[in-house]
Amino acid sequence: MTGPPQPPDFDGFLLLVGKLNYAWTNTESLLIHLIAGLSGMDKETATVVFLTLNTTRARIDLVERLSKLERTAPTERQRVLALTGRIQKQAALRNRYNHCIYAFDSEGNPRTILMRIADRKDRLMIGQSDPLDDAAAGNIETAIEKLAAINRDIWQAIRELGYPE
Incomplete structure (x- = not known):
């Protein structure tokens, strides 16, 4: 017998968000090496x-x-753009959990409330709310795995393209 989805432990969920932030900032910092390699500057200047x-x-x-x-070889360009595209695909989820308010309903179930205005043709949408449930936790875990893979792939590109490490 299955009941309604149960919210994850809130402290555990915050730990997941922390892991997401760690994976994000660790991966984003690798852009330093791409900046250095593509621009021809040293790592210190790129930093x-x-x-x-x-x-x-x-x-x-x-x-x-x-x-x-134009000086960037087409294969190098495609590789870098594919990597940055993959990073961008993870940005929405990361932004959702970093730019929201965490709230609880009357039964203690946690949810997020986005702190963003969605400007539509004839109205504004404010305060989109999403539950912190098993599906949300699963999405974060998947994003962490994807960021780890992107991180490994960026390091491989840095080495293969001869960018400053």
Whole structure:
């Protein structure tokens, strides 16, 4: 006999979000090596550039724009763009759990409330709410696995393309 889905332990869920953040920042930091390799600068200078850009979007934009320069070989460009595309696909989930309010209903079930305005043609949508259930936890676990794979693939590209390590 199965009942309604049970919410995961809230502390356990927060631990999962922490693991997601760790996997995200660890993988995002590898953009430093892509910036260095694509621009021809040393890793220290690339680190300054990376830290000066204060959003993931700006950092990915820089990597993608550098890869699109004519001097970049088409195979190198395709490889870098595929990697940044994979990172971007994980951004929505990460952003959902980092830019929300965590709330509880009257029965103590946790949920997220997005802190974003969705501007539609004739109305605004505010406060989209999603339960913190087994499906949500599974999505985070999958994202962590995907980020780990992206991380490994970026390191492989860094080495194969001869970018500064």
